[in-house]
Amino acid sequence: MxxxxxxxxxxxxxxxxxxxxxxxxxxxxxxxxxxxxxxxxxxxxxxxxxxxxxxxxxxxxxxxxxxxxxxxxxxxxxxxxxxxxxxxxxxxxxxxxxxxxxxxxxxxxxxxxxxxxxxxxxxxxxxxxxxxxxxxxxxxxxxxxxxxxxxxxxxxxxxxxxxxxxxxxxxxxxxxxxxxxxxxxxxxxxxxxxxxxxxxxxxxxxxxxxxxxxxxxxxxxxxxxxxxxxxxxxxxxxxxxxxxxxxxxxEKLDEFIRARAKIAEQYNKAFAEAEEITTPFVKEKVKHAWHLYPILLDLEKLKINRSRFIGEMNKRGIGCSVHFIPIHMHPYYREELGFKQGQFPKAENVFERIITIPIYPKMSGEDAEYVAENILQIAKENKK
Ligand SMILES: Cc1ncc(COP(=O)(O)O)c(C=O)c1O
Missing domain, CATH: 3.40.640.10 (Type I PLP-dependent aspartate aminotransferase-like (Major domain))
Structure with missing residues (x-):
């Protein structure tokens, strides 16, 4: 694998x-x-x-x-x-x-x-x-x-x-x-x-x-x-x-960013038709550094939640992350600053649905293809 x-x-x-x-x-x-x-x-x-x-x-x-x-x-x-x-x-x-x-x-x-x-x-x-x-x-x-x-x-x-x-x-x-x-x-x-x-x-x-x-x-x-x-x-x-x-x-930074952008482009194309997945929105007049490539799952269309989706990715040898667990959901800040669940609904909504997938200059086009294919397959297998 x-x-x-x-x-x-x-x-x-x-x-x-x-x-x-x-x-x-x-x-x-x-x-x-x-x-x-x-x-x-x-x-x-x-x-x-x-x-x-x-x-x-x-x-x-x-x-x-x-x-x-x-x-x-x-x-x-x-x-x-x-x-x-x-x-x-x-x-x-x-x-x-x-x-x-x-x-x-x-x-x-x-x-x-x-x-x-x-x-x-x-x-x-x-x-x-x-x-x-x-x-x-x-x-x-x-x-x-x-x-x-x-x-x-x-x-x-x-x-x-x-x-x-x-x-x-x-x-x-x-x-x-x-x-x-x-x-x-x-x-x-x-x-x-x-x-x-x-x-x-x-x-x-x-x-x-x-x-x-x-x-x-x-x-x-x-x-x-x-x-x-x-x-x-x-x-x-x-x-x-x-x-x-x-x-x-x-010295290599611009080359690194070009390589990241190429992978982002590959993902954008691969997910263009997938209605369970929203790809990153890029504003006008922005040069994106593509440090992260976050996808947002449409949970209404899926039988599994974000954590189980990541579990499926891991089973296929793909490392994923979540950026970020919102600050107000961590125990320390809650206790210290009195934050409550529901206070920042947009950040919470993103958190429930987000997965950050591999994107880095060392990845090959085949690696990116493998990641995209597996995401599409997991989504298809778990469609409601
Ligand atoms: C948004 C943001 N700010 C600050 C930091 C802290 O960076 P460092 O690990 O270099 O202290 C990170 C690290 O991941 C980050 O993601």
Whole structure:
């Protein structure tokens, strides 16, 4: 039986050689390779400042910290996201306020954001779900009206574009993830980008224990032993060993996205006539990064639910996932923030029906065909 895992990273010999060279150099942690990687991120995204960190979670937290988000503040975000988005708000002791999604794109709805604004609202975190940018024009307009900071959680969206501009550069701060299944990987890693020079000057020390100069240089022969801690910072820096992987991955990013788009196209065609399956909706003026390919099942037409459908896929050697279990359905957030079932009906409705299926550059056309054929077969066998 063919096996198609949910995702596999694509690591070439260039990445392996670069990592080996870094290991042999004796300089393992943050240093020249991390700096070089930051420059490549800046160049790729056409943005003034990139700070490489050890996860997107760290980048999101830094975006909150540098914006002065604190206890008593409210930050609006989507229920259909990974826990890190809301954790970043909670780390600052602020309150995450959820605004329901637009069911077509699974992105946060701008009109729902507007309904949730209070005198305590200080920021919005817009998650570009699956690699499709949110309606940033509407979100930025709301933010301007209410004087709010806007952060893009672009964990899925490195390389995506809205009206020709890169996702992550469409608001005050953009946060990327380089986790193994993301558009590019550094094993674990992330970055925060901004065109705000003043904020960038604060972000760098915040990402490295609050030390107010290029901390890594103090171990360099030309560096000085002297440093000062000027703020309460975090140990979020990206080591050179990991940045070495990123240096090559970013060179391959556009090729990776083209390969993902090709698989998406193949799936779109395969499911075009299947009435039990809804394929992703792509808005105009968007370049989709195709980090995820979510299908929505029409449960009225099927005898099995989403979980059993995934079970059938697994039996056929196909890895699947669900993005995401809505935030308000997790016990911690319910207990801590008082969320209730039924509060965000659109996110819940999507959650009941969604399956994210394999899509990554390492997949062959035959792999995609195998996945599509099996989905169609399971749907046919379980039709009401
Ligand atoms: C929407 C979203 N935000 C943030 C993160 C956190 O990324 P990282 O694992 O790099 O911290 C993820 C990870 O999957 C994510 O999906």
């Amino acid at each position: 063919r096996k198609v895992p949910f995702c596999l990273p694509w690591i070439g010999k260039e990445e392996i050689e670069e990592v080996a060279q870094t290991l042999k150099s004796g300089w393992l942690t943050t240093g020249p390779k991390a700096k070089q990687f930051e420059e490549k991120l800046q160049e790729y995204n056409k943005i003034g400042n990139a700070i490489a960190v050890n996860s997107c979670t760290a980048a999101l937290h830094l975006s909150m910290a540098v914006s002065g988000i604190k206890q008593g503040d409210e930050v609006i975000t989507t229920p259909l996201t990974f826990c890190s988005t809301v954790n970043a708000i909670l780390y600052q002791r602020a309150r995450p306020v959820l605004a329901d999604i637009d069911e077509r794109t699974c992105n946060i709805s701008a009109s729902e954001i507007e309904k949730r604004i209070t005198g305590k609202t200080k920021a919005i975190i817009a998650v570009h779900y699956g690699g499709q940018p949110c309606d940033m024009k509407a979100i930025n307009e709301i933010a301007k009206k209410h004087n709010l900071v806007v952060v893009e959680d672009a964990a899925h969206a490195l390389g995506a574009e809205l009206e020709g501009k890169k996702a992550g550069t469409l608001a005050d701060f953009g946060c990327f993830s380089f986790y193994p299944i993301k558009n590019i990987t550094t094993a674990e890693g992330g970055a925060i980008v901004t065109d705000n020079k003043e904020a960038a000057e604060k972000l760098r020390p915040l990402s490295y224990c609050g030390i107010n100069k290029d901390a890594w240089k103090r171990y360099d022969a030309k560096g000085s032993w002297y440093y000062e801690v000027a703020a309460l910072g975090f140990k979020y820096n990206m080591p050179d060993v990991l940045a070495s992987i990123g240096l090559w991955q970013i």
